[in-house]
Amino acid sequence: NAGVTQTPKFRILKIGQSMTLQCAQDMNHNYMYWYRQDPGMGLKLIYYSVGAGITDKGEVPNGYNVSRSTTEDFPLRLELAAPSQTSVYFCASSFGGSSYEQYFGPGTRLTVT
């Protein structure tokens, strides 16, 4: 099992550009999450999904969009990138809700200049 995979590992964007961060899991987990981690801070939830076709906002959803067309994939779309979106992005998945262990991907370091 590859677990949770994320691509790319690093990316530099110019202000106003758009991009999609890819996330995939091969554990047949229903729940998937996107977090951002800013320096010196914990993880902030951007969006999450409890199953294919179902997504919901987390704590910091502005400037992002998600879709969940399959159980395996949960891409995160950044529209009109801004310097405030410079961060490390983590995707995670779990078998169930917040009582279950979350399995994390290796992260994507994004810089917007």
Added chain:
Amino acid sequence: AQTVTQSQPEMSVQEAETVTLSCTYDTSESDYYLFWYKQPPSRQMILVIRQEAYKQQNATENRFSVNFQKAAKSFSLKISDSQLGDAAMYFCAYGGATNKLIFGTGTLLAVQP
């Protein structure tokens, strides 16, 4: 809303010694779960230990144990016989009735040889 507080931004311990990392949380829920995650320099988030609030017995995983005080809303992590590989950022997290985890801001643990 639930909150998680880690009041120690940095800690240091000598190899083979014991260290305790603090975490407090605020909630009005009676049934919930608490987690400690480890993030080494590789950035990979790894579950260290999990505690179910309805269980009075403190969770243990090898050299890692917790002191869960439900009335005080305290959830500290004790690392015994510290090893160089324990050097990492440690995050406390709360999982309640929602499908989301709430993370603290982390404690950076240094292990001195």
